[in-house]
Amino acid sequence: MIAGLVGAGLLLRAIGAAPGTDWVDAHIRDDGLRGEAVFILLGIALTAAGAPRQGLAFLAGYAFGALAGTILAMIAQLGGCALAFAWARLVARGWAERRLAGRFGHRLRPLRDQLAGAPFSATLALRLLPIGNNLALNLLAGMSGIAALPFLAASAIGYLPQTIIFALLGKGVRVDGVWQLSLAAVLLAGSIAIGFWLLKQNRAMAE
Template sequence: MSTKPAGLAKILLMVAGLALGGLLLRALGAAPGTEWVDLYIRDQGLLGETLFLLAGALATAVGVPRQAVAFLAGYAFGAVVGVGVALAAQLLGCALAFFWAGAVGRGWAERRLAGRFGPHLRPVVETLRENPFGAALALRLFPVGNNLALNLLAGMSAIPAWPFLAASALGYLPQTMVFALLGKGVRVDGIWQLALSGVLLAVSVGLGLWLMRRHRAGRALGN
């Protein structure tokens, strides 16, 4: 019980930091990466959306944080279209990394799991194999963690693609909305977007914690 107040305090601190960061970026009038968006993406219609989709997918596939893709999509297209374009780019990048790892790196993963990295990676692999959808969803809802590492590990672990990708799409959605709203709030006078993004982040973290605890409780009862 003693960990609950500490966990809640961390979530509130994260929300406050997110809101303050958004206000600072809006006050400065610029944010990293917005220059090329202004030059090549904004006000270009379908061409701009297609270019952003391809660039965002490739960036996500090689390890650029998916939150940055969502932020720039919100900056370029607004909250609604930005969420759709960013989510499509993130999911395409996830699939690229997942299938590449399954085709190229599965033997590498098995050797590492049997070697010195085994104690760290094996529990994650076992959890994904037991419940690909539920485990991936819980992990995606956390605002921290390595998106690329999870994509590669899942691909190398021979889990079914569709549950993992479906859970990723659903788990990506809250933070994609958060950072797309932040991106729009930076471009326009959007205090309410910044406030809503903080609330959505808190909901995402809380749901991720609940799912993870439920999954662990289910495993304990099963044992």
Template sequence: MAEDPRRRRQALLKLLLMAGGLLAAGALLREMGGVPGTAWVDGTIRDEGIWGETVFVAVGAALTAAGAPRQSIAFLGGYAFGTVLGTVFALTAQMLGCAAAYAWARLVGRRWAERRLAGRFGHRLRPLRDVLAGSPFQATLALRLLPVGNNLALNLLAGMTALKAVPFLAASLVGYLPQTVVFALLGKGIRVEGAWQLGLGAVLLAVSFGLGVWMWRRHRAARALEGG
């Protein structure tokens, strides 16, 4: 059945509002002179060399594993180290946190993860689990590219269902990258008052979202054809 054109227009409108809101929020935060966490970066991380980088990665990994938004880690990475190094260190922290949560759910806390996921997501748990089990790399990549959803929940679900580690982590690495670059750009833009970084971040977020939606729909269509 063809997709409702009205739903397509609504999705496009939401995407434009998200990108515009991101740009406006970044400009507002820049005018305010900072965001939560930047004082910690200024006092503990920046200009501290290898020590500061190590502390940032360790704290970022712990926060990601505990459920903190991975985008906030990328933002602070960009604020502390600039776009390139901020992306590298934030992505390292995100992957360590992802692997830790995955390993916890798979090896130690499977029953705890089951209770948490079932309580929060209930009716959506089984279909998503089946999709991930059928195509771990493609499905994980599509979900990571979308700027919505719960990073910790996906990590726990993958571990709980004993999803193969290599495709899950590889897809997470690739899928994390676009938004990590976006928010590192925003962090750098806040620090140096770079309007072009904020604008480029909004554009890249829109591209990431569109690519994630396209991949997810393509993946679901392929599975439907296989089932038919």
């Protein structure tokens, strides 16, 4: 996975193109506060609807650079997370339960119980792993009855490594950024290792 990540970044940099960059060049980049506001609002809506947060971070890094891109992507991701969580909790809890507890219910019930038992550490472990579905976890947390604060706080911390990684990749595509791609690979390896360790600890405590 790490080798593929670096290879993809080098390939995109070599061909000088990536999905969504043309639109970002036309409507977001070099447009000051307006471009940043449009990016945040659109990012909140897209991540709340289930768009990959890693793609959002990549485009943020491409448009605004690694540091500003990370900050703006984090704001948009957390906004989308909170919106989906609140929607499942307040508006459509019954719909979310039917959607998530259908054919995959036997797989989701243990995860829901784990979230309810240790909302902060379980959420953090799942956010650090580069697998799973961001929207599904938001809906599952919203319908499970856990408190919003530990879920959102753990999500913010768990989002950060991959947000930095993909913002660095976006920045590396636009400029001669081999070091950004290398740093992204190292951060990905570290976040995966920490995520698996936390998940193992949570399972051990549950048993």
